[in-house]
Amino acid sequence: MIPVRGFEGRKVAVLGLGRSGLATARSLRAGEAEALCWDDNSAARDKAEAEGFTISDLSRAGAFEDVAALIVSPGIPHLYPAPNKVVALAWEAGVPVDNDIGLFFRSLAGGEWDEFDAPPRVVAVTGSNGKSTTSALIAHVLEQAGKPVQLAGNIGRGVLDIDPPDEGGVVVLELSSYQTDLARALTPDVAVFTNLSPDHLDRHGGMGGYFAAKRRLFAEGGPDRAVIGVDEAEGQYLANQLSEGLGDDRVIRVSVARKLSGPGWQVFARKGFLSEYRKGRQAGSIDLRDMTGLPGAHNHQNACAAYAACRTLGLAPKVIEAAFASFGGLPHRSQTVVEAAGVRYVNDSKATNVDSAAKALLAFQNIRWICGGLEKEGGLAGLQDALGSVVKAYVIGREAAQFAMQLEGVEAEVCTTMEAAVTRAVAEAQPGETVLLAPAAASFDQYDNFEQRGDDFTTRVRAAVTA
Known part of the structure; x- marks a missing residue:
């Protein structure tokens, strides 16, 4: 680890106890500072306390007395759409606010x-x-x-x-x-x-x-x-x-x-x-x-x-x-899962918005496109110029029918589930084609995250092509 320098013998508040927050607390301790830790999630507080860190409610009055700095985890808003209440208290107390990158x-x-x-x-x-x-x-x-x-x-x-x-x-x-x-x-x-x-x-x-x-x-x-x-x-x-x-x-x-x-x-x-x-x-x-x-x-x-x-x-x-x-690409980002019977299967589950999905669609020819999910603000209009290579779309998600209606000029089949979409795409794909998962939507209607969605696609593709 990188011991934090400049706070030896001083108290430093840490807001947010996920991966970066706990790593920050450990590095502060390694640098001989005292970390005062807080997270609204009680399970996160318990985990930090089990490692011997001091738990301190940073939203209470006087929480920033004798505190040298507040370190905020990246997922916590500090200004827009509204300042976090703990960050605002640090401002009022004149306590510098930073994050783990600054440290x-x-x-x-x-x-x-x-x-x-x-x-x-x-x-x-x-x-x-x-x-x-x-x-x-x-x-x-x-x-x-x-x-x-x-x-x-x-x-x-x-x-x-x-x-x-x-x-x-x-x-x-x-x-x-x-x-x-x-x-x-x-x-x-x-x-x-x-x-x-x-x-x-x-x-x-x-x-x-x-x-x-x-x-x-x-x-x-x-x-x-x-x-x-x-x-x-x-x-x-x-x-x-x-x-x-x-x-x-x-x-x-x-x-x-x-x-x-x-x-x-x-x-x-x-x-x-x-x-x-x-x-x-x-x-x-x-x-x-x-x-x-x-x-x-x-x-x-x-x-x-x-x-x-x-x-x-x-x-x-x-x-x-x-x-x-020799670079194999990153999982869920234009990742070739397998090539079988002349068909390439590509996992781009990270394409959670229209812009990234359009880039994925422009990267391949003769595409059987698995798409859909929790649609983001702005609709799908930005995809229109990227649909020229799509042979057919297989739409998943709880609102698959509504999603499919926006794909003008593209043959679209409402599949709803990944299992159905993969089964249909594998059955219909021809040599020289690419089966591409590039959802143009968030995953949260059916999955916890885009990684889980990509893993589901990968597992089902491998099972289908080896059956």
Whole structure:
């Protein structure tokens, strides 16, 4: 674990006792601070108390007397749609509010780093879509290249739960807007911005607040290198803000929408080919078309961002290419489950909104599409341009009939259950087709989470194709 520095002998309040909250309390204790823990859930409090932590109701009067800081778990709103009452009490008491990400960055570097010839480095990845795949891909490339690497944050282990990195080690962090929004220290060596699309708008008070939360990763400390997706206006703005001019190679621009040019540093993908240009000359290229773990333009964007980050860490293009080829993808994100009788079965249960489902649909041809679930605000209009490759839709969920009615121009069968949808899709699929789970909806009408839904699809597919 990473012992928290700067609070020795002082009291620090911890609000929220899930994975990150408990890890924070343990790291505070390792750093010789006293953690005062609270969660509205009694089972979470009992678990913390069983580990010997002090339970203190942070909502009571006087709870913040002699408290040095309040550390808030990322799932707890601190400003929008309304400030949490405990956070508001900390404000009133003048107690600094932070999160585990802020503690990580202020505590990571130790005195032993002065003895390292190659100090550890941190790569932090944020954005709306693709940040999990991009983070995992960077870590995979580094591991394949023989570099000591740890994956943490919104994926893998909690940031304070990792081992202190040794000489030359790399920590790859996936950071959500919930994590970047509140952190008082954000000082990665390399920061990556994948893209931006509307999400979590209630939590951030609108699109401007959402982008501002992402932008903090680049503005609070300033990374040595920034990898910026410039296919949206916000990315173009961010790249411009960080760059001192056209030739400033501290900013690497990334695109899957167009060829990038100019004297700076660019990585882009067109028609399945990744190209790296630096100072007006091509410095590397990769054919992504046969990378089974990276199908479609959205994954090609992830590949470009990961490639750029790995190049800043000194890896050669051929080393990165070899590692890309062995990347199997992440579970529930364009994950090939099996190929049988000429049919490919793909689990993209993480496609819980229209934007991510559209990207999944554009990644394949001749699709038998399993979709449906708890529909999100805004309807399905944004899917229309991505339905051209759909042979037939098999709709699941409690409101499957209503969902199916919105799929104009697509043959749709109301199946309601995953079992029925998989059975019908397997029976009707022809060689050369793809059976794709990309629900374009949340899972909570039938499942606890998208992972459970994806696991159900995977289990039923494997059973059906081997029967």
